[in-house]
Amino acid sequence: MTIIKAEICGAGSPNPLGVTSNNENYNVAVYAPDASKVFIHFFTPDTEEFICKIELKNRTGKVFHSLISHVSENYVYALQAIQKDKRKGHCVDERLFIDPYAKSLNKSLVWNETQYHQQSAFMLPKAKLCKQEFDWQGVTKPNIARHESVIYELHVKGFSEQNSNVTEAVRGKYLGLADTPSIEHLKGLGITAVQILPIFSFMSEPRLEQIGLTNYWGYNPINFFAPDQRYANNDAVTEVKTMVRELHRNGIEVILDVVYNHTAESGAQGPSLSFKGLVEGEFYLRTDDDYSFDYANYSGCGNTVNADSNFGIKIIMDSMRYWLTEMQVDGFRFDLAATLGRNGDRFNRKAALFRAMSQDPIISQAKLIAEPWDIGPEGYQLGNFPSEWLECNDRFRDTVRRFWRGELGLVPELASRILGSRDIFKKGRRSHTSSVNYVAYHDGYTLNDLVSYEQKHNEANLENNRDGHGSNFSKNYGVEGETTKPEVLALRAKQIRNMLSTVLFSQGVPHLLAGDEIGRTQKGNNNAYCQDNEISWLNWNLDKSNTELLEFTKLVISIRKSYPLLQRCFLEDDDYEYSDFHHHVNWIKPSGESKQIDDWQNNENQCLGLVVADDDNGYQLVLILNASEQSVTYKIVDNQPLSAVRILDTSLISQQLGTQTDCQFDRNLDHEQAPQSLSLWKLLPLQQ
Structure with missing residues (x-):
């Protein structure tokens, strides 16, 4: 590879920070508020052989910057900063640093104490000049709604x-x-x-x-x-x-x-x-x-x-x-x-x-x-x-x-x-x-x-x-x-x-x-x-x-x-997200009756029943959770014009998963929830 030493060709700009392509040249901008001088060092990409270092001559506020020419896109680089007041920093003047705005590094950073103290330039990954060319092939972000997400x-x-x-x-x-x-x-x-x-x-x-x-x-x-x-x-x-x-x-x-x-x-x-x-x-x-x-x-x-x-x-x-x-x-x-x-x-x-x-x-x-x-x-x-x-x-x-x-x-x-x-x-x-x-x-x-x-x-x-x-x-x-x-x-x-x-x-x-x-x-x-x-x-x-x-x-x-x-429940007393309809929630006891205040105070209870109604779509979901070591019978349907379909029951062994939705009951359902298990049911109005 023919090596041509880079050189300054203009003042450059303090923005954006980092090293960015500017036609045939590169703009270098480094935020270094405590430095008196900042240099950029260029190296060959394969052996990291030193090519040259260039002082960034221009400064705007806390940013050192210059426009540099004759830089091969294959070069890699690191930064050097000379501190104004060495009491305010850990800088050793000869030490090189990774550009905080580097978009790509030529290798992973692996700690080597000997190299760090004697030849840190060899240990340090060098930043690559990244032109960001990529074919997205027309693919765009899926933009999944939060309530539909499964992470x-x-x-x-x-x-x-x-x-x-x-x-x-x-x-x-x-x-x-x-x-x-x-x-x-x-x-x-x-x-x-x-x-x-x-x-x-x-x-x-x-x-x-x-x-x-x-x-x-x-x-x-x-x-x-x-x-x-x-x-x-x-x-x-x-x-x-x-x-x-x-x-x-x-x-x-x-x-x-x-x-x-x-x-x-x-x-x-x-x-x-x-x-x-x-x-x-x-x-x-x-x-x-x-x-x-x-x-x-x-x-x-x-x-x-x-x-x-x-x-x-x-x-x-x-x-x-x-x-x-x-x-x-x-x-x-x-x-x-x-x-x-x-x-x-x-x-x-x-x-x-x-x-x-x-x-x-x-x-x-x-x-x-x-x-x-x-x-x-x-x-x-x-x-x-x-x-x-x-x-x-x-x-x-x-x-x-x-x-x-x-x-x-x-x-x-x-x-x-x-x-x-x-x-x-x-x-x-x-x-x-x-x-x-x-x-x-x-x-x-x-x-x-x-x-x-x-x-x-x-x-x-x-x-x-x-x-x-x-x-x-x-x-x-x-x-x-x-x-x-x-x-x-x-x-x-x-x-x-x-x-x-x-x-x-x-x-x-x-x-x-x-x-x-x-x-x-x-x-x-x-x-x-x-x-x-x-x-x-x-x-x-x-x-x-x-x-x-x-x-x-x-x-x-x-x-x-x-x-x-199961994804999105609109409750009447929650106005953060408005909807023209609301869902109804009812916490139930095994008898099928609604829980009262005293029922929530029973610290011995290890089961929970939840009914959520979707009036807009005409169905209800019933979730039964039983963490106790005994079975608990829940009255899910009590002489009502409803059909109950079992969607899931964790007490069933895996070989039976395919049969879970085959379980259907009309008008009455007393379900015995097995110990340490959960079930989900769908209730639908019976067809007249």
């Missing part, structure tokens, strides 16, 4: 790494998720959106590297724009776009799990890789004002992004717009989202970033999902995010787990969870779809492990089993872990069906964890963040019970989609 949380690598039906070359890659067998599985389930664990370029923590582990989940970003190269065979940007396009082509939205609350640069003793060398003072929250490098740590990862600073707001907003427009994703799930609403050390639901997002014509239309907490002061904020947001509802998770494992006194709270947690997401202020309902998430037990283990088994994480949540509200039904006892396996399978059905039949947006539909286990590990191996990867070798669970999951999702009452 499926997955890890790019873990989802397809062990699927022998996926083309071998793309297993565990972005393109593996776009491969036909992957898409067929998602479509067959009825999934409307995949929620993908972080794919921003990230680095494993040095501590993990030292003990031979790795950050598998990816919640340790070093850049908010560039997709990580480790899941790509060639260019990550092109392969992510291909993945998004093919999912969209099949009606599946893409929601990214994003980490804007901290970075891989960790605390005061952590490495300087990007932000610390360029914009440390504005970008990170401090617990002091004298630059003694005492970082606030509301993330638990060593540092906290100052999302209330001008630069913090700008780069987060720019990142979201980029992913929504250029990469065409559909929304975001925000890790530790309470951090994004902090004014200093306090949460503010009207924070500047939230207001900016609500006013942005692109971001405001995306699906925005909060993990509504962090570990800082006032960190738990469930129900307090802006009205257009969705929130991961851990109270739904815990209530459903506790109810089905047999705890007493939970019927009133379960009723609230089933109807959209309106005690949390207030009527008139929030949509009934604000609650993201789940019982299993990536950072806990799988659904299978939830009914198989009562103690966490995280020994493989090499932290002496100290990590991970201690309160999981799980139950093993007599045996810790794997067993061959048929009665234990049968009860576990039924409890899985109960919890899946409760998630799918509740008001809100259902969320499923990848692999729960095929009985995935992590062997009791409820914090597999560092397990890039068979503990975390989906096992696609399905036995009979796995296949039966898969078919059941397809069934309950299809039932939800078939009955609008």
Whole structure:
């Protein structure tokens, strides 16, 4: 390759930040408020041989910029900043940094302590000059309504790494998720959106590297724009776009799990890789004002992004717009989202970033999902995010787990969870779809492990089993872990069906964890963040019970989609979403009579009956839940001109699934609900 040294050919512009193509030249703009000088270093793409460095001669406010010519599109680059006051930063003048606005990096960032201290330029990924050419082939976003959404949380690598039906070359890659067998599985389930664990370029923590582990989940970003190269065979940007396009082509939205609350640069003793060398003072929250490098740590990862600073707001907003427009994703799930609403050390639901997002014509239309907490002061904020947001509802998770494992006194709270947690997401202020309902998430037990283990088994994480949540509200039904006892396996399978059905039949947006539909286990590990191996990867070798669970999951999702009452219930006393008709809700006792106030005070009760009437379409749905160890008889139809059709009963073994809707009763129905089971019925007027 003929190397022609780049040179300045004009002043350039302070906007946009980053390196952008400008006809035959490149505009370079770097936000570096504490620097006296900024340089861009160019390297060859293959061996990273140094070509030249150019000082950005022009400055507008806090942005250094120049227009540069004679730059090959194959070059890669890094930045260098000379600090004005070295007391205010961690910058070593000779050290190179990743451009915070880089759209593509030439490799993944792998920690190497020796290289970092002696030859950091070799360890550091270089930014690629990204021209963003891609053929979307006319495919557009599916734009699925919130109430019609079924979210499926997955890890790019873990989802397809062990699927022998996926083309071998793309297993565990972005393109593996776009491969036909992957898409067929998602479509067959009825999934409307995949929620993908972080794919921003990230680095494993040095501590993990030292003990031979790795950050598998990816919640340790070093850049908010560039997709990580480790899941790509060639260019990550092109392969992510291909993945998004093919999912969209099949009606599946893409929601990214994003980490804007901290970075891989960790605390005061952590490495300087990007932000610390360029914009440390504005970008990170401090617990002091004298630059003694005492970082606030509301993330638990060593540092906290100052999302209330001008630069913090700008780069987060720019990142979201980029992913929504250029990469065409559909929304975001925000890790530790309470951090994004902090004014200093306090949460503010009207924070500047939230207001900016609500006013942005692109971001405001995306699906925005909060993990509504962090570990800082006032960190738990469930129900307090802006009205257009969705929130991961851990109270739904815990209530459903506790109810089905047999705890007493939970019927009133379960009723609230089933109807959209309106005690949390207030009527008139929030949509009934604000609650993201789940019982299993990536950072806990799988659904299978939830009914198989009562103690966490995280020994493989090499932290002496100290990590991970201690309160999981799980139950093993007599045996810790794997067993061959048929009665234990049968009860576990039924409890899985109960919890899946409760998630799918509740008001809100259902969320499923990848692999729960095929009985995935992590062997009791409820914090597999560092397990890039068979503990975390989906096992696609399905036995009979796995296949039966898969078919059941397809069934309950299809039932939800078939009955609008299960997706969207308009109540007369809720004027947040107006409709010209309302649905009627009646909580019933086993006698069929309506529950009274005193009935809700019975802490020994472990069953719940719900009738929802759709006058507009002339039918009613009846949901019966029985968590007790005895059968309970419910009078569903009492000498009325109604026909009752059973839609689902979790007490039936999987081989009987196909016969569930064959059960029909006219005028009278006393249904004996089996122990620890759930049923759903449809009531229709008898034809005269």
